[in-house]
Amino acid sequence: MSLRYNELTRDKFTLFLLANRKILIKTALFLLLGSLTAWMTELPYGGWWFLLALTAFFHFYKKSNQPLLHAWLYQLGYFVNALWWIYISLHDVGRMHVLLSIFAVVALSSYLSIWFALSVATARKLIHFSFLPAALASSICLAEWLRGIVFTGFPWAGIAESQIDGAFFGWAPILGGLACTWIASFTAAFIALAKTSLIKKSITVLFIVSLSNGLALIPFTTPYGSGISVELLQGNFPQPLFMSQEQAIAQQDFYLKKLSTSSAQLVVAPETALPITDRVLNVESLQKSLGDKNQFFLSGILGSHDNQELSNSALGFDHKQTYRYDKHHLVPFGEFVPTGFQWFVNAFGVPLGQFKRGDLIQNPMVLHTEKPIRLGVMICYEDVFGSEIAKRQKYDLQGHHIWVNITNLAWFGESQAAEQQLRLARLRSLETGIPTIRATNTGLTGIINERGQVTSTLAEFEQEALTGTVQPFSGKTPYVHLGNLPILGISILTLFFCWIRSKKLV
Structure with a gap:
């Protein structure tokens, strides 16, 4: 039967x-x-x-x-x-x-x-x-x-x-x-x-x-001042949520040591490179360690707010001034929880699910050289949104001269995600006529010129530092003006x- x-x-x-x-x-x-x-x-x-x-x-x-x-x-x-x-x-x-x-x-x-x-x-x-x-x-x-x-x-x-x-x-x-x-x-x-x-x-x-x-x-933009020396740090550390306290300290020490030994004018560490809040970090001590060097350090960090909220932030400082950029375009489920989807985040198991959103238009960080160089910061996949980047360039009266993207793609392992985001970063440089430098935790760390061409890059999943020279550019493309x-x-x-x-x- x-x-x-x-x-x-x-x-x-x-x-x-x-x-x-x-x-x-x-x-x-x-x-x-x-x-x-x-x-x-x-x-x-x-x-x-x-x-x-x-x-x-x-x-x-x-x-x-x-x-x-x-x-x-x-x-x-x-x-x-x-x-x-x-x-x-x-x-x-x-x-x-x-x-x-x-x-x-x-x-x-x-x-x-x-x-x-x-x-x-x-x-x-x-x-x-x-x-x-x-x-x-x-x-x-x-x-x-x-x-x-x-x-x-x-x-x-x-x-x-x-x-x-x-x-x-x-x-x-x-x-x-x-x-x-x-x-x-x-x-x-x-x-x-x-x-x-x-x-x-x-x-x-x-x-x-x-x-x-x-x-x-x-050409829609023109060179601005002289090229600056940069050092882009790629730590290749595990995800912060799986770190022990010892690993977190080792990561922090790695990036701060690189700062103290670098001779570059601009040193950039990736997203969440410093796994602490900006209030915990002793910035004044770090500024004193720079002495009178014409050097600027920029790193991903947790931004703290008076109401106890946290933000995915970038901290920048030289020997005199301190700047902070709070990420504007947050990742659904990773950085904020859409209404009705708390169950999804609970299944995912990520502890930092609700960040405070920064404004779209924020003051740029300024690297003081012969001419002040205005740095526009993007964190993680903010470089996916070309219209938002164009608006930032349009509504900043003096405009940005270099885009700085800091990201951490360790979330995505040995996949094509890094190559895909690199193409997006290249498109943003092409749309705005402004070079982009990228510091990532696992790759692809690289330098992109104003025409969207990659001039140098590091291999993925290696602990390295990329040194090079970047020529700032000024001006605004038709796309920046018109969107x-x-x-x-x-x-x-x-x-x-x-x-x-x-x-x-x-």
Whole structure:
């Protein structure tokens, strides 16, 4: 009886597979294509590979009989692979149960995929095929913008940062990363969907690529004073929440000793390098130890407030002055708990779940050289939010001359997270025309020039110090002045025009 039941069950399953094989094949196709897109983006010249993969998606998508589902599956495959490092932070570091950790990654990826799926499915439904490339580019651009602001935003692993090693990076200082998104999406859709000859397609794409690279040659900022010597410290210490008291003291001693022995004008230690509050640290004693040296020390620390709240902060000082920057854009669940999700934090097990948020516009730290150099500080993934960084540059009357990012990616182990954030930091330098220096706990510590090019970097998971010279820059790019408004306006007007013309062709 049991054998007969098993045979019947197996036969039903076989019939199900045969009856739905086309649906299953298409499901696997779009999931696999999304996964390939994520993997190819991590390759050298990843922006070009991304363009190829997105073109392949549009090629298969034009014949889809379930556009919303297939676009969502494509993005699901993309995000699960691009963001799998979140599993490391939840399970390997946070000790969350394996199933709950997998669920969290898939749930986040599922949500992020909705924006792209809705944008391309809506454009395909409402817009005539003749205008579809421009409509798709506009709708994807708007979707990426919304993904970056709704529920505090999570624009990580977007199209824009892929183009830092691709064809369309030249648009970043003019119209921002969203413009890179628009041009890349339009080019891929045009190649896959436009009903024109191969020669005309080739000429059009060649023109777009040439124009984009030509724009990258235009300088919008200028050198400011002389280059300064920097030393960026990479301690490669374990996470503070798993440290013993002895390990915490060893970490603190390491960074403070580096300060006392360094000859660089600017010494930077990463996020949470000093695992104590700024009130506990004897800053006056450290300032005296500097003597009259023209030297500035900047480090991650816990900021303390009168109401007993803590903030994820950066402390900077020379022999006369002290500065503090409190992180503005906090990480959901890691640094603040969204309403109704305390159970999630309890499962995660991180003790510091509620930080005080700093203001978006804060006074920069100032390194006094022949000309005062204004340092704009970013902590951890604040460099993901290009519009916020542009606003900080715009509303600081004198502007920043160097961006300083301090971060701790030990949460994410040996994953692609460090490379992804490095691309984001490069995009921020390109958008603002200002160099960025990055001090990280485990990597990638590096120096990025005003054109978004990495000039030097340290290997990951090594205790090292990166020394080099950084040329400050001054000025404000068109993107800093105008923000995302122009590209959003272009996208909305393009969609409206395509919709009107489509109605006339129906």
